[in-house]
Amino acid sequence: MQEISEFNLSEHVHRRFNPLKGEWVLVSPHRSRRPWQGQIEQPEIETRTAYDPACYLCPGNTRAGGAKNPEYPDVFAFDNDFAALLPHTPDGHLDDSGLIVAESERGISRVICFSPRHDLTLARMEVSAIRRVVDLWTREVAELGLHPWINHVLIFENRGEMMGCSNPHPHGQIWAQQSIPNETASESEHMSEYYARTGSSLLGDYLARELDARTRIVCENEGFVALVPFWAIWPFETMVISRRPVQSLLELTEHERDDLADILKRLTTRYDNLFSTMFPYSAGIHQAPVDGVEHPEWHLHMHFEPPLLRSATIRKFMVGYELLAEAQRDVTPESSAERLRSLSEKHYHESDA
């Protein structure tokens, strides 16, 4: 009979708990060597030029909806021409025995161009240019939050074709709306419960433990820490957490805004360097609802959810067990953090030059 050794997170199958969402993830560390004869992704070939006359987002060009972009020098925001959320939806709801339920939803969808340069990404922009993106995000949150009927603002970026990004021009989106969507509602609930019980920030206390352990940290500066969360689902998932338990972007000091720009550049550069490719991801900023109420339980953070698994061509699929039971991962968060930590913060594009 095979002897059972002592339980060990880097060897034995286990489930990890995500206290932010109250969900579990199955970790199967022994399984990372399984053969792959399935779909191979096409790595994106970077052939972009600084200006593309056919791009809807380049300065001076006409967008798909007919509007003309200004000759913007740094960042540029506009109302999405194909908005998923609209400001003038009539109020209404439907409730048939709590079984067939619907509510009308109002919102505003914005598109944010990070740079006039068609060929750049956050990873390849100067920190001072990313700082302008941070400033614009902050302004947008402040302005959108002024609408009394807007309670939630999500800032996000889909990067790469694999993540459904429609255009390689560096850009992100903002969806501001009346309701608190599922992901934020779940985090809100768990942060509130923790705050009510302990009087402190769930993520602040979690971060203190990570800074002690140092096994899942990727990089850090005075204001922010980038780490692979203990409960990460995606192979190279990370979170960027503010050291100070601020509720939203609106509370960041000038210095912290610079620090956010700095850590975004360093983290996304490490991502690109991992497989020497423009690393695809969905990233988003989670912050307190703008519902006019104080949220001492909230702690600003950013999620990076990248699909790639072993190379630029093999991705993780969320199917079968993940869709029907719970999330599952093979490589441990600790080994992913170690790989990301060991990479250079000089972009491979610059090293080639």
Ligand code: H2U
């Ligand atoms: P994604 O690449 O993450 O899909 O974001 C691009 C958004 O830009 C998308 O929501 C909008 C699309 O509706 N868009 C415009 O508003 N105008 C355009 O001319 C092109 C794309």
Ligand code: ZN
């Ligand atoms: Zn462009």
